[in-house]
Each structure stands twice: as structure tokens, then as C-alpha cells.
Amino acid sequence: MPSVPPFPRASSRTHSSPVYRQRIRHTVPAAGCLAVLLFLIAFGSSTVSAQPADPAEHVSSTEPSTSSLSSPPQTIAFTGGAWYDGTGFVNDPLYIENGRFIAERPASIDTTIALDRHFVVPPFAEAHTHRIDQKGTLEGAVDAYLADGVFYVANLNNIPAFANPLRDTLDRENTVDVALAHGGFTSPGGHPQPLYERLVDRGIYSDWTKEQLAGQAFHAVTNSEELRTAYETIRADEPDLIKAYLMFAETKNASGLTPAVLAELVEMARTDGLRVSVHAQSANDMHIAAEAGAHQIAHMPPMPFQHDDGEKWYLIPDSTAQLLAEREVSVVTTTVLADGFDDGERKERVRSIQRENLSTLHDAGVHLLVGSDTWGTGQNEALYLHGLDVFDNQTLLRLWTDTGRSIFPDRAIGRLAPDHEASLLALTCNPLSDFTCVEKIDLRIKQGYVIELPPQTTSSP
Numbered sequence: 156m157p158s159v160p161p162f163p164r165a166s167s168r169t170h171s172s173p174v175y176r177q178r179i180r181h182t183v184p185a186a187g188c189l190a191v192l193l194f195l196i197a198f199g200s201s202t203v204s205a206q207p208a209d210p211a212e213h214v215s216s217t218e219p220s221t222s223s224l225s226s227p228p229q230t231i232a233f234t235g236g237a238w239y240d241g242t243g244f245v246n247d248p249l250y251i252e253n254g255r256f257i258a259e260r261p262a263s264i265d266t267t268i269a270l271d272r273h274f275v276v277p278p279f280a281e282a283h284t285h286r287i288d289q290k291g292t293l294e295g296a297v298d299a300y301l302a303d304g305v306f307y308v309a310n311l312n313n314i315p316a317f318a319n320p321l322r323d324t325l326d327r328e329n330t331v332d333v334a335l336a337h338g339g340f341t342s343p344g345g346h347p348q349p350l351y352e353r354l355v356d357r358g359i360y361s362d363w364t365k366e367q368l369a370g371q372a373f374h375a376v377t378n379s380e381e382l383r384t385a386y387e388t389i390r391a392d393e394p395d396l397i398k399a400y401l402m403f404a405e406t407k408n409a410s411g412l413t414p415a416v417l418a419e420l421v422e423m424a425r426t427d428g429l430r431v432s433v434h435a436q437s438a439n440d441m442h443i444a445a446e447a448g449a450h451q452i453a454h455m456p457p458m459p460f461q462h463d464d465g466e467k468w469y470l471i472p473d474s475t476a477q478l479l480a481e482r483e484v485s486v487v488t489t490t491v492l493a494d495g496f497d498d499g500e501r502k503e504r505v506r507s508i509q510r511e512n513l514s515t516l517h518d519a520g521v522h523l524l525v526g527s528d529t530w531g532t533g534q535n536e537a538l539y540l541h542g543l544d545v546f547d548n549q550t551l552l553r554l555w556t557d558t559g560r561s562i563f564p565d566r567a568i569g570r571l572a573p574d575h576e577a578s579l580l581a582l583t584c585n586p587l588s589d590f591t592c593v594e595k596i597d598l599r600i601k602q603g604y605v606i607e608l609p610p611q612t613t614s615s616p
């Protein structure tokens with residue numbers, strides 16, 4: 156475990172003539188630690204008013220979250236704090252200028268933040284959810300994600316008619332950044348069709364009928380012609396990535412896409428620069444997805460509710476892990492789904508397969524992404540992975556803070572490094588010593604803005 160260098164003491168400039176002082180509201184009570192104090196140093200009103208783009212321009216009147224932004228400082232300096240560099244904590248604080256990290260001290264500093272005894276990490280991510288999907292539940296979801304330090308989210312199956320209107324209020328400095336897959340490609344009647352029909356029965360999607368789901372919540376296709384028609388439909392709704400389903404493909408009980416149709420879909424998506432995430436029910440489905448050229452496996456088997464088919468379906472062979480690694484196919488863990496399983500003996504079997512699969516994939520060099528496929532925030536998945544005791548704290552922290560870059564591969568995120576987006580979390584204790592420190596977030600900065608949570612925000616359930 157890397158040792159933590161001693162903290163530098165805050166310099167006197169942090170308390171020179173503050174004209175503005177803001178208390179960061181604590182989501183998690185940070186007993187025994189110093190509060191993080193934010194000072195806006197007076198440089199004269201002309202300097203203070205010379206802000207970057209007015210945040211009011213970014214926070215529209217339809218802004219759903221009550222999370223608020225601090226005055227947007229042009230430059231931020233930090234004192235103290237141990238900064239995570241991907242392998243351990245170092246003692247070289249960065250600066251923030253125009254929403255980016257920089258290494259050199261800017262000519263003038265608008266704000267200095269004292270981080271003594273804090274551990275600074277990149278924001279966390281949730282690589283598999285369906286939670287941010289419609290207006291009614293958006294505000295609570297955004298607040299929960301921000302409370303848990305989860306800034307980057309992938310919704311791997313949603314209804315574009317409900318989710319696309321949210322785009323105006325997502326992907327901003329005080330909300331979460333969300334990639335939407337829209338309806339996944341499956342077979343007629345295949346998953347997720349019955350699931351969505353149950354949701355319609357429960358009134359989850361306002362006054363929608365089941366007939367409205369096809370072409371929105373899923374795309375049922377069996378051949379090339381149907382695929383091309385469905386693909387044009389989803390393309391018009393501008394997905395950020397494509398979702399496809401394989402359910403025991405190449406068995407007599409298969410549902411979802413055939414391997415041939417999946418391969419064709421991947422080719423079409425690649426032409427448009429869209430990545431394809433595949434729901435794989437079995438280890439063999441993972442292999443088929445990799446052969447088809449998919450970019451991501453949306454679940455690591457097993458799904459706990461189908462474990463009765465036996466370990467032979469779910470244990471990932473080394474040859475499959477090697478293929479995934481060679482073709483750079485990432486795998487979303489979704490292990491916490493086993494928590495919903497109440498049979499103790501079966502749950503232990505599932506956990507034992509999960510441990511073995513995680514080791515096989517990691518040892519082969521497969522990129523694992525932290526994602527829960529639940530209405531948690533991804534923190535539940537990270538803590539469940541910690542409980543499986545397969546990875547040491549450093550490995551797990553690295554996996555989680557790397558996950559956001561897989562969701563948004565074109566952005567400079569997930570690193571506390573120069574030229575990267577200035578987003579960070581300050582923890583009150585060292586997550587390499589105690590992984591549960593990832594829950595003890597004292598300060599959140601997103602793209603150079605300090606996020607202030609509304610009072611009584613609840614984090615993960």
C-alpha cells in the first residue's frame with residue numbers, strides 16, 4: 156500500500172481578506188475532520204466579476220436539481236490534501252483554471268480551498284443503470300448521484316420519448332453526465348419487452364400503452380431487413396451508444412439477437428461511431444459478443460435469478476477472457492444484483508462464481524467497469540465488489556475512477572492531471588486504508604464548479 160506523504164500546512168493566503176465565504180454542506184457527517192472551507196480571495200471587484208461564461212446561461216429554468224453551484228471562480232488553488240494519481244496518493248496539488256486542471260500556479264488566484272487531511276480522488280461512475288429515464292424521478296436521482304460523487308452515468312436501456320427531453324438539463328456542471336442507449340435490440344418477445352410491459356401495467360410511464368413500447372423501449376428484429384429499419388428509427392433518436400441482447404444464443408432456448416444479426420448491428424453502429432453494449436446472459440454469450448466486435452458486455456454472468464442452469468453456463472473460460480482482452484471489450488460488473496437474491500446457499504454459489512469470473516477477467520487484462528444495474532448509484536456496486544474481496548483497495552479505486560472514461564471516451568476525465576476536466580471529490584479519510592472512505596465525501600467539484608447539495612440529500616439507499 157503506498158504511503159501517504161505528510162500534509163503541507165495551509166498557507167496564510169487562505170485567510171487573507173476573504174470577501175466571501177461559503178460552507179460546503181456535508182452529505183456524510185465527517186466526524187473528527189476539518190471542514191472544508193472555501194474562500195474567495197479579494198482581488199478587487201473587477202477581477203471577481205471577470206468570470207468565465209455566466210453559469211446562469213448553463214442552468215436553465217427547467218433545471219431539475221436543487222443542487223446549486225458556487226460562484227464560479229476563474230482560478231482555484233488548493234492547500235494540503237493528498238491527491239490520487241491512479242496508483243497512490245501524492246502531495247502535488249493542482250490548480251484549476253477555466254474548468255481544467257493545470258500544474259503551474261496561475262498569475263492570480265480567485266479561490267483557495269484548504270484540503271488538509273483530505274484525500275482527493277477523481278469522480279466515480281455508474282456504468283449500468285436505467286435510473287435517469289424520465290422527468291418525474293430525475294431530481295432525486297441527480298441529487299443521489301451527486302451525493303455519492305457519481306458524476307458519469309450510462310443508461311443502458313431507456314425510452315427516448317421520456318429520456319431525450321432530459322438532455323437539456325443533464326451534462327452540466329451541477330448535474331450528472333448521462334449516456335443514453337435508448338431501446339435495445341432483441342428478438343420479438345425477448346428481454347426487455349416483458350419487463351417494460353410490466354412497468355406499463357404499473358403506470359411507470361404515464362399513460363403509455365404496451366403498443367407504444369416497440370421502437371422506443373426495445374427494437375425486436377429477426378433479420379437484416381428488420382434490423383436496418385429499426386436502426387434508422389433509433390438513429391433518429393440520437394442514442395449515445397447501442398444496446399443489444401444475447402440470451403443463451405446458440406442454444407435451443409435462445410432469445411435476443413442471433414449472432415449474425417448482432418454482428419451486422421455492430422458494423423452499422425461502428426460506421427456511425429457508436430459503441431455497442433451487449434447484455435450477455437452466459438459466458439458463451441460474452442464470447443459471441445466479442446467475436447461480433449461489440450465494445451462492452453453489460454453484465455458479468457451470472458444473473459442470480461438463472462443460476463439453476465449451473466456453473467457451466469456462467470464460469471468464464473480463459474479463452475473467452477483472452478478474446479475480450481485482445482479485442483478490448485470491457486465488462487460491466489453488476490455483481491450487486493446478487494444481493495436481491497434471498498436464498499443464502501444459492502447466493503453463496505453466485506458469489507463464488509462472481510469471484511472466480513472477476514479474477515479470470517482481471518488476470519487476462521479485461522477492463523472492468525463498475526456498474527450496478529440497480530436504482531443505487533454505483534456506490535452499492537463498488538461496496539459489494541469490495542465485500543467480495545477479490546481486489547485490493549487500490550485496484551478497486553482505480554477501476555471505479557476509470558469507469559467514467561469508458562462511458563465518455565472522448566473526454567479528458569477520470570484523472571487528476573493537467574489538461575483534464577477539473578472534477579474531483581475530497582474524502583475525509585484514505586480509501587486505500589479503508590475502502591468505505593469512498594462514502595465520506597466532503598467536497599465535490601465538477602468542471603471547476605463547487606457543487607453544493609441541497610440539505611438532507613440522501614445518498615445511496
Ligand SMILES: [Zn+2]
Nearest residue numbers: 283284311528
Ligand atoms: Zn440493465
